[in-house]
Amino acid sequence: MAISFNFFLLLLLLAGSTTAFPNFFLSPSFYSNTCPQLHGIVRSAMKEAIRNDTTIGAGLLRLFFHDCFAGGCDASVLLDDTRASVGEKTAPANKNSLRGFEVIDLIKKRVEAACPQTVSCADILALAARDSVGLLHGPRWNVRLGRSDATAAEQNAASFSLPGPGSSLPILLTMFAAKGLDARDMVALSGAHTLGRSHCSLYRERIHGDSNIDPAFSAALRSTCPLGSGNATVTAPFDRTPGRFDNMYFKDLVAFRGLLKSDQALYGGSLVDPLVEIYSEDNAAFGRDFAAAMVKLGDLSPLFGLPGEIRLNCRKVNA
Template sequence: MASNRNFLIAAIIFVSLLAWLANAQLSPNFYARTCPNIQGIVRNAMMQAVGRESRMGASILRMFFHDCFVNGCDASVLLDDTAIFTGEKTAQPNQNSLRGFEVIDAIKSRVEAACNATVSCADILALAARDGVILLGGPSWTVPLGRRDARTASLSGANSQLPSPSSSLADLISSFAAQGLNASDMTALSGGHAIGLARCSTFRSRIYNDTNIDASFATNRRTDCPASGGDTNLAPLDQTTNHFDNNYYQNLVAQRGLLHSDQELFNGGSQDGLVRTYSNSYMAFSSDFAAAMVKMSNISPLTGTNGEIRRNCRVVN
């Protein structure tokens, strides 16, 4: 009996050690020998993409977020549907919303030309998201590398695990907690809305029905977002949509958050104090945002022999 118990304990320790080793494989220097120019390749491609369209920095950041929140940062969001496979692109939060896939394709082509079958699409997306933020004036952070790509995707996960623009504060906290991120991480990561645009369909209810909204702000937003129709009309998430700053939080304090879920961060709840801090200090926000991005990028990575290195980010090998 004792020997069986000892065997079970040893087996648990062994499995735990394997899990630790798998996570330990993520390292900023993962490609130091196999693809030493990877960071420069991604950065140059993102400079071109953001140079053509500033909004692309925000689009790639959002894509990375949507990837990591569904089964971890595994590039599953990049997979196209096929006759025998359903990916995540047609999920309600992604369909006709996520954009920039062609940018990741272009980067992957350059990476493959330099380092064939070496760098995962998951790592390319993580680097591109960081570089997009930097190129729009935001902070830098060290990206841990060594992720591998998923061979599967989860349409149901994309539909259920991504926060909704209509989420309450409790819903947001719960959604982030499910990914190992705390409420402070959530509030910092929400600052990604310092850049980019949102569709009318995602904020219509906010500007017509919410009461915790600045009246002149609501009136201005209604100009391009009628009570019906115009679902794809766009509005900036904050007034400096192509510059990464802390105006997003200043807007929340002034009740000018564009999405209902944005304003929930400053609505008499637990995050009011942190929102005020960020609204007064870009340094505090940018530092916490960078740290939270690293934390998010470590959500359930595939490492070691798990997954694969896709040659084409849209399809499994």
Template sequence: MATSFNFLLLLLLLLLAGSTAAFPNFFLSPSFYSYTCPQLQGIVRSTMKEVIRNDTTNIGAGLLRLFFHDCFAGGCDASVLLDDTPEFVGEKTAPPNRNSLRGFEVIDLIKKRVEAACPRTVSCADILALTARDSVALLHGPRWKVWLGRSDSMAVDQNAATFSLPGPGSNLPILLAMFAAKGFSARDMVALSGAHTLGRSHCSLYRDRIHGDSNIDPAFSAALRATCPLSAANATATAPFDRTPERFDNWYFKDLVAFRGLMKSDQALYGGGLVDPLVEIYSEDNEAFGRDFAEAMVKLGNLSPLFGFYREIRLNCRKVNA
């Protein structure tokens, strides 16, 4: 009797857990759509191949970031995809997301194709998870099993989107604390930070570092200052996070060891801190980085998937169903 009670109590606590803990995998399954939409993964992958082949702006980085910003701020529920309405202001306009997230039109295209094949079946949250995986895989990174079965949120949490996401000026203690609050280890945090091996950043986000930090390669900072001065005139300039911005590899960590991290929050991972050994391992071993990144992405995808009330399978990822 006591054993049964303890099991039920544990199950209740898991069901009530908030965004600070990942749901166990038995709530989701890699084969969730095997019978209801067996075409799903093929549709997503073929569309992602098409999109990345025609991409000139590294949309893969944008979709990977979109997934992270959805999951890390309130759970993997596709709330970040919702447009503003007269009833609520969406997460897209929260400060970390405003004018910076992209890839929404790709999700729209995939959702349209999935709906044509499997009407009212696949959530936008699951599509986001698959596009993140395929973005990495198609850009020469690792693959992993995506656990599926999430529902879509009918509400937004702009407060979580505003305050839960790491910022470009975050130091190492802040980064460790923010990730630990979501159930991630220091290894998870460093591996997930390696997502910055893809894409570029805006001058406004790295200006303070290249003009004020001393833990930076002088030649690197001098080159960036030429296009990103202290004045706001050239705030539209961008720079890659590492030397291979269109390939998923460990150059991000090689650059950190060389003190060529683009933002303060990047270089915070290396230079006399607790996670220096992890950065050095990843800088020397691309396979170790890929393996740990894949494991951390599975964990990220398990952050508070939506069950119970206030959920649905959206027909249009930008708005709740009528």
């Protein structure tokens, strides 16, 4: 009896852990009986969304990362500000740059019509991120499901847990280790920057000041992203194929064409150089490690049942 009680306690501890232990409560088949249409609804909505805007998959992948790193994968990032509380959308790492909220709204609406009050926004986001990668030629993985949604946002967690564009390698390793993610996970997950783009304000210092950068690459970017405040809407892609999930990001790092300081921090006399080189030469190895690390990312502090809820509208807690 004592043994089974201890085992139960251990399960609870792992379930509530802030780090990426495999979570026994999550399962790919969680909605098999209660919402068998779920996977099809998410995938067809993501297909439509990417057909309308080929860059939106990048937005959804980033949304998932920012949700999971700020207090766990609990859809807290999706909550709008209210009169009583300021949410995560305006935290420094998120402000004016997170996108894809409308796609989640649309998927949630369709899922609610098919399976009312059953599927959490946190699980929808996890599936949308996975399908974004798959539809853009990247790997697929089984998403473990069964999370519930947070009833409050965590602006502080969003401000302090997310790495910034100037982060050094030791800082990146420390921030990921704090979530139970090792160097391999961190490097593989950084490969998400094979999709999407960054705003000029976040790579300006690098292209005007760094010496570990290909001179032709920085010169080409400097004309559209000059010193000074400049045009806030200017962006540049992270790699040469921003609409395709491939290992070009790592090839570009090896060529010293990393866009952010935090990207190039992974290569050029760094401890993780060998991993970057492996991924730059072996797209399949990158895909495998990325998929495995995404499953670990998705295991970060999910909520189960109470005190969470199945939000009816992903932007606000239930009345």
